[in-house]
Amino acid sequence: MTAEEDRADPSSGATRSRTDLPLHSRLFGQLKQRNVFRVAALYLVVCWLILEPVHVIFHMLEVPAWANRLVVMIMALGFPAAVIFAWAYEITPEGLKPTVEVPHGQSIRKLTGRRLDRAIIAVLAVALAYFVVDKFWISKHLSASQPISGVESQAQSAASRKDGAPAPATPPAFAPPAHSIAVLPFVNLSGDKEQEYFSDGLTEELLNSLAEIDGLQVAARTSSFSFKEHPDIVTVAHKLNVGAILEGSVRRSAHTIRITAQLINAVTGFHLWSKTYDRDLGDVLKLQTEIATAVAGALKVTLLGDVAAKVELGGTRNPAAFDAYLRGAKAYSSIHEAKDIPTAIAAYTEAIRVDPHYALALAGRSIALSDVAGHATTEAAAREGFGKAQADARQALALAPDLAQAHLALAFVADNTLDFTQASEAYERALALAPGNAEVLRLSGIFAAYMGRLDAGVAAARRAVVLDPLARSSHGALAETLYAARRYKEAVAAYAEVISLDPDFKETYGSRGLAYYGLGDLQSARVSCETKLDYWASQRCLAVIYDKLGRHADAEAVLAKWKAVVSEAGGAYQYATVYAQWGNLAKALEILDTALRLQDPGLEYLKTDPLLDPLRKEPRFQAIERGLKFPN
Numbered sequence: 001m002t003a004e005e006d007r008a009d010p011s012s013g014a015t016r017s018r019t020d021l022p023l024h025s026r027l028f029g030q031l032k033q034r035n036v037f038r039v040a041a042l043y044l045v046v047c048w049l050i051l052e053p054v055h056v057i058f059h060m061l062e063v064p065a066w067a068n069r070l071v072v073m074i075m076a077l078g079f080p081a082a083v084i085f086a087w088a089y090e091i092t093p094e095g096l097k098p099t100v101e102v103p104h105g106q107s108i109r110k111l112t113g114r115r116l117d118r119a120i121i122a123v124l125a126v127a128l129a130y131f132v133v134d135k136f137w138i139s140k141h142l143s144a145s146q147p148i149s150g151v152e153s154q155a156q157s158a159a160s161r162k163d164g165a166p167a168p169a170t171p172p173a174f175a176p177p178a179h180s181i182a183v184l185p186f187v188n189l190s191g192d193k194e195q196e197y198f199s200d201g202l203t204e205e206l207l208n209s210l211a212e213i214d215g216l217q218v219a220a221r222t223s224s225f226s227f228k229e230h231p232d233i234v235t236v237a238h239k240l241n242v243g244a245i246l247e248g249s250v251r252r253s254a255h256t257i258r259i260t261a262q263l264i265n266a267v268t269g270f271h272l273w274s275k276t277y278d279r280d281l282g283d284v285l286k287l288q289t290e291i292a293t294a295v296a297g298a299l300k301v302t303l304l305g306d307v308a309a310k311v312e313l314g315g316t317r318n319p320a321a322f323d324a325y326l327r328g329a330k331a332y333s334s335i336h337e338a339k340d341i342p343t344a345i346a347a348y349t350e351a352i353r354v355d356p357h358y359a360l361a362l363a364g365r366s367i368a369l370s371d372v373a374g375h376a377t378t379e380a381a382a383r384e385g386f387g388k389a390q391a392d393a394r395q396a397l398a399l400a401p402d403l404a405q406a407h408l409a410l411a412f413v414a415d416n417t418l419d420f421t422q423a424s425e426a427y428e429r430a431l432a433l434a435p436g437n438a439e440v441l442r443l444s445g446i447f448a449a450y451m452g453r454l455d456a457g458v459a460a461a462r463r464a465v466v467l468d469p470l471a472r473s474s475h476g477a478l479a480e481t482l483y484a485a486r487r488y489k490e491a492v493a494a495y496a497e498v499i500s501l502d503p504d505f506k507e508t509y510g511s512r513g514l515a516y517y518g519l520g521d522l523q524s525a526r527v528s529c530e531t532k533l534d535y536w537a538s539q540r541c542l543a544v545i546y547d548k549l550g551r552h553a554d555a556e557a558v559l560a561k562w563k564a565v566v567s568e569a570g571g572a573y574q575y576a577t578v579y580a581q582w583g584n585l586a587k588a589l590e591i592l593d594t595a596l597r598l599q600d601p602g603l604e605y606l607k608t609d610p611l612l613d614p615l616r617k618e619p620r621f622q623a624i625e626r627g628l629k630f631p632n
Contacts, residue, residue, distance in 0.1 A: 043082045047075045069269065174267065176243040179301050182219035182236055183207040185228045186259070187249040199250040200225070201326030202259075202284070204333075209292040210246075211436045212310040215301045217242070220438035220468035221333070237266030240469060244272065246295060255319075257281055261291055263298050273298035281319035285312045314359035314400040316351070324351035325361045332368055344368045359400035366392035366409035374416050374601055377570065382599075389413045404434035408443065415447060416601045423447060424631045431460070438468035442477040449481040451630055452607050457481040472502040479511065484608040488518035510537030513545065518610055522548055536562055540574055544581045544611070555582075569594060573602030577611035588612075589620045596624055603628060 054071055183206060188199035204221050211218040219240040227236050233245050248261035262274035273294060279287050289308045296303055316322050328347030331340040348365035351358050366389045373385025390413045396406035411426030427444040434440050441464035449457025461478040468474040479494035495512035498505065513529035516522075522545055529541035539562040546555035559578060568575050572595035579588035592615075595603055606612060607630050615621040 040079070040083055043079060047079075051075070067269075069271075174238060176237065176241050176266065177217055178243065179215055179299050180217040180219075180242040181210065181244040181246060181263075181295070181299065182224045182240045182242045183210065184236065184245060184247040185225055186247070186261075189249045189251040190253075195252055197327055197330040198252055198323065201329055202250055204329065205284075205326075206246075206288055206291060208437075209288045209311040210295060211434065213292060213296050213301060213303065213307060214305075216296060216299070216436070217467070218436060220464075220471065220474075222438075222471035222473070223468045226470045233264055233266055233269065241466070243267060244299060252281075255281055257284065257287075259287065259291070261295075263295055281322070282317050284319075284322060285315045285317055288312070314363070314396070314403040314405065316355045316358045316361075318355045318358075321351045321355035321358050321361065324348070324354065325358065325364065328361070328364055328368075332364065341368050341372055345372075357399055359396040359403050359406060362392045362396035362399070363403065363405040363409040366390070366396065366406075367412055370409070370412045370416055379598055386413055386417050390417075402433055404430045404437060404440060407433065408440055411447070412443070415604060418599055418601070418603055418628060420451065420604070420629060421631050424451065436467065438464045438471065438474060441467070442473055446477050446480050447604075449484040450605050450608055454481070454485040454608065458485060458487075470501060472498050472505060475501065476508070479515070483511070483515050483518070483610070484605075486518065486610060488515045491515040492519065506532040506535035507537045510535065510539075510541040513538070513541040514611070517541070517545060517548070536566060536571070536574070540578055543578045547582050569598060571602075572598060573600045573605070577609065580612050580614050583614065585615060585618060588615060589618065589624075592621070592624055596627060 051071065183203060186199045186203045186206075188196045190198070203225075207218060207221060207224065210216055219242055223240055224236075227239075236245055237243070243266055245264045245266050246261060247264070248259060251258040256278065257280075258276065258278050260274070260276045263272040264270070265272050275291075275294065277287055277290070286308075289311045292311055293303065293307055296307075316325070324347050328344045328351065331347060332344035345365055345368050348361050348368065351361035352365065355361070369385050369389035369392065373382045373389060376382035376385055390410070393406060393409040393413055396403060396409060400406060407426045407430035411423045411430060414420070414423035414426060424447070427440075427447050430437075430440045431444050441460045445457045445460030445464060447457070448454075448460060458478070458481045461474070461481045464471075464474045465478055475494050475497040479491050479498060482488075482491035482494055492512060492515045495508055495515060498508045499512070502508075509528050509531040513525040516525035516528060525541065525545045526549065529538045529545060532538045533542075539558050543555050543559045543562070546552070546558060559575075562571075563575075568591065572591050576588045576591040576595060579585075579591065592603075592606075594600075606625060606628065612621070
């Protein structure tokens with residue numbers, strides 16, 4: 001429309017002095033006259049009305065969270081286009097025309113404005129109706145159509161078994177625990193595949209930092225890292241039973257690091273928080289605190305105590321030491337491959353050389369050294385290895401008395417050297433300092449069960465499964481504690497979970513076979529043990545099962561095959577369990593005396609091991625048990 005037409009248009013309410021008005025007043029008048037405000041309002045209301053059912057439908061169909069964000073982005077891009085279109089074009093009796101080409105006599109802006117007003121009112125009415133329907137009908141039906149989480153499924157199944165009623169036909173909506181989060185492996189953007197240990201290690205350190213915050217439930221490393229290649233938010237959330245996902249990327253250069261992190265609501269798919277950090281490598285510890293604090297704030301978790309002190313405890317500000325530590329952690333905690341313990345020990349040693357006060361590195365090396373010593377082939381090598389491991393653990397504790405990993409390292413040494421009183425104290429302290437650490441829960445749970453605190457052991461292992469549901473070791477710990485508690489049926493089910501997660505883990509089949517044996521199901525026990533014949537646990541199991549089936553020659557042959565690989569002294573405790581089951585109590589007690597003299601770590605199991613039940617009334621066995629000084 002020309003200036004002359006504008007001045008002549010009585011509908012605009014302008015006079016011939018309109019050109020004397022300030023520019024912003026003239027612009028506002030034009031926006032109002034061309035119905036731009038009405039179009040903008042209608043666009044926003046329609047978008048909102050579309051987004052609500054789209055979100056519900058996407059959620060029901062488990063469409064990936066990024067699809068929600070894509071719809072929002074498309075609508076956001078459409079808003080300026082709608083506004084520009086309303087400014088540039090006008091509806092006329094002949095159809096849509098550019099505004100500048102519409103003569104005043106043909107303009108029907110007032111009519112169009114009234115139509116837009118009616119459209120806005122109609123859409124708002126529909127929105128109100130949808131709100132009512134959503135509140136009183138859709139939400140209830142949606143709740144009944146959502147997939148149930150693994151933890152909820154177990155609880156529901158247990159409840160149905162308890163009262164005898166069938167499980168509900170429609171499971172409840174996905175409702176993860178409040179303030180629960182999983183940290184997905186941050187993407188390595190450094191352009192060098194060899195730098196992946198750094199991005200993975202930094203992710204794990206950040207995960208540990210979040211676990212230090214009271215009130216946060218953090219999914220453990222093994223489960224979170226199992227989604228490294230396929231990080232679909234909805235799938236991760238349901239499998240780990242968490243309400244939020246933290247993901248991001250790491251770009252490392254010679255002396256600096258850039259971390260981009262974003263927190264996503266796993267239920268709605270919307271972002272809760274995101275930020276990019278550029279720091280010197282020496283500031284990584286401080287950066288972990290910043291991110292952990294920001295995430296806790298976004299999840300509305302009340303921060304108690306000095307978060308920085310908890311997060312940075314036992315760490316280092318030396319970039320070279322931190323880098324070496326991450327390489328050690330990567331080598332020791334590999335998920336899909338065998339642990340490279342020599343590489344881990346070498347890397348931890350390098351970290352300690354660069355920073356002798358690096359308590360986390362000392363604790364890490366201590367656990368790795370204990371692992372090596374536990375598999376030593378000579379008594380001297382085992383004694384030397386455990387001695388070094390204990391020295392590292394005590395040094396770590398001297399540097400950081402409240403470091404849970406240091407207490408765990410000391411407990412690991414004490415447990416393996418049969419100092420059960422010290423092990424009990426160290427495990428309890430580690431658990432008090434890190435109640436949300438799945439590894440602490442696993443190890444302390446197994447220890448508690450073998451010390452005779454069966455209910456506490458099972459409870460700790462169950463908690464580990466909640467925090468690390470996709471970890472073979474979590475379900476394995478639960479199976480062990482259930483077996484020690486003589487809850488064989490539950491133990492068989494737990495071992496089945498281990499096999500489903502890692503069918504190649506040989507030890508499980510022999511252990512499951514013994515659980516079947518506890519149930520009295522000799523045939524299932526035999527089949528399970530025969531699955532992996534080349535592993536000692538299966539051979540021990542078969543030596544027992546064949547004997548119970550009356551196949552005594554086969555039992556002797558299996559035992560001989562085992563002894564050809566592991567001497568009677570080298571596996572003293574395990575051999576004693578076989579002779580006890582064969583009814584050769586004198587031989588079993590003789591070998592247990594040897595195990596005690598050699599400080600066989602297997603003696604940890606003696607107090608609650610079902611295989612030794614035939615010996616429990618023997619005075620000689622009772623003397624051995626007293627000599628081990630199990631804590632009350």
